[in-house]
Amino acid sequence: MFTLIAPMATEAAEEKSILLPAPYDIVWSSVVFFLLLAFFFFYALPRVRKVLDERSALIEGGIEKAEQAQAEAAVALDKYTQQLAEARAEAARIREQAREDGKKIIAEFREQAQAEAARISATAQAQIEAERQAAVTSLRAEVGSLAIDLASGVVGETLSDDARATALVDRFLADLEASEKAGK
Amino acid sequence: MENELLNAVLPLLPRAEDGGGFHAPTLDEFFPPAILFEGTPFEINRIIMVRLIAVALLILLLWIGTRRMRVVPGRGQSVVELLFGFVRTNIGEEILGRKDGRRFLPLLTTIFFLVLVTNITGVIPLLNIAGSSIIGLPLVLALVAYVTFIYAGIKDRGGAFFKTALFPPGVPKPLYLLLTPIELLSTFILRPISLMLRLLMNMVVGHLLLVLCFAATDFFLFNASVDGGLRLFSVGTFAFGIFFTLFEILVAVLQAYIFTLLTAVYIQLAVAEEH
Numbered sequence: 001m002f003t004l005i006a007p008m009a010t011e012a013a014e015e016k017s018i019l020l021p022a023p024y025d026i027v028w029s030s031v032v033f034f035l036l037l038a039f040f041f042f043y044a045l046p047r048v049r050k051v052l053d054e055r056s057a058l059i060e061g062g063i064e065k066a067e068q069a070q071a072e073a074a075v076a077l078d079k080y081t082q083q084l085a086e087a088r089a090e091a092a093r094i095r096e097q098a099r100e101d102g103k104k105i106i107a108e109f110r111e112q113a114q115a116e117a118a119r120i121s122a123t124a125q126a127q128i129e130a131e132r133q134a135a136v137t138s139l140r141a142e143v144g145s146l147a148i149d150l151a152s153g154v155v156g157e158t159l160s161d162d163a164r165a166t167a168l169v170d171r172f173l174a175d176l177e178a179s180e181k182a183g184k
Numbered sequence: 185m186e187n188e189l190l191n192a193v194l195p196l197l198p199r200a201e202d203g204g205g206f207h208a209p210t211l212d213e214f215f216p217p218a219i220l221f222e223g224t225p226f227e228i229n230r231i232i233m234v235r236l237i238a239v240a241l242l243i244l245l246l247w248i249g250t251r252r253m254r255v256v257p258g259r260g261q262s263v264v265e266l267l268f269g270f271v272r273t274n275i276g277e278e279i280l281g282r283k284d285g286r287r288f289l290p291l292l293t294t295i296f297f298l299v300l301v302t303n304i305t306g307v308i309p310l311l312n313i314a315g316s317s318i319i320g321l322p323l324v325l326a327l328v329a330y331v332t333f334i335y336a337g338i339k340d341r342g343g344a345f346f347k348t349a350l351f352p353p354g355v356p357k358p359l360y361l362l363l364t365p366i367e368l369l370s371t372f373i374l375r376p377i378s379l380m381l382r383l384l385m386n387m388v389v390g391h392l393l394l395v396l397c398f399a400a401t402d403f404f405l406f407n408a409s410v411d412g413g414l415r416l417f418s419v420g421t422f423a424f425g426i427f428f429t430l431f432e433i434l435v436a437v438l439q440a441y442i443f444t445l446l447t448a449v450y451i452q453l454a455v456a457e458e459h
Contacts, residue, residue, distance in 0.1 A: 026323065
């Protein structure tokens, strides 16, 4: 019976077992192992780690940058909103002012127009009054002479005495006025 | 050359018959003649040559792959990072955690890549034999794993490492009579041996299977003694050859993963406070 470890051949010439390492096999296995270990330890793994660290740093930096940009954007938005609100308030204020100004101007114009109208009507009144006075005066003179002429004609004598005639006429007119006032 | 081991792993393997047309693969496959430095500790035969070529190619590829690494990776760099990341994340950090994973990462990475490339040469045309199919490499790697987990245990926990390893807490005292020899055997003797044999035997058997399939194909197709109808067997044996080639690729990756994973697990068990 052969065991695994024991040399397995009955042919005694050269005893070989796949479980018994040859010295050169151990040597070359160790060589490749330590070569590869050194390669990974000193070269490959530090490089891989470096690039991974760089990448995570970049990603972190990117996230940070994005957050910063977002914060800045939020601040800017706040500012713009505030400015917008201010502008709106300003516009409202200006509009209000304009409305008030308009009202004031309209009121002023109305006042002016009323004053003008009053002035015009006062002038017209005065003019009318003056004209009426003139008409009354001239009428008085006219009516006086006419009445005297008529009376002269009726009475047949000349009322040459001016003083009496004038007094007569005045009395008549005063009566007329009085009756007129009473008639009103 | 016939032996019990070969018959055990390959019961269907035809015996070599002197004078017959078909030469079954034997374990002589793993004792090729020396090419260089015969008789010295630096003797190089075909398998050692394959091993050296595989490692040289690996270093060359990874050197190119990591020479100019960019923060934004290209295609090649992504593949390299995927491989490194697999060992770092799926083995190192998952088993050992962040801190110890980083501490033992060079070792784990070395074991993974070394086993992977020396395994995969078994299916690469012209090389056609796993660089890990002779015992030296599995032995050295198992020894490295063994030394490492004991070193890690002593460094992190001192004598408590041996105490918890040999006298698991929470067991009635008399049971230690039974338990301690078992623990001693399983932790300090069977672990490295199982690591070594698992890898070695997978590669040995895989190689023999492939040789068997393709030798049979060759035999059925070209040997003069084969009749016309029997030549059709070559189709079947060739199909098996292709199947086992794919299977060997899987085994190559799987064994590299298992070897590295178990090394990490052993380290983790050694540095863990409680089992």
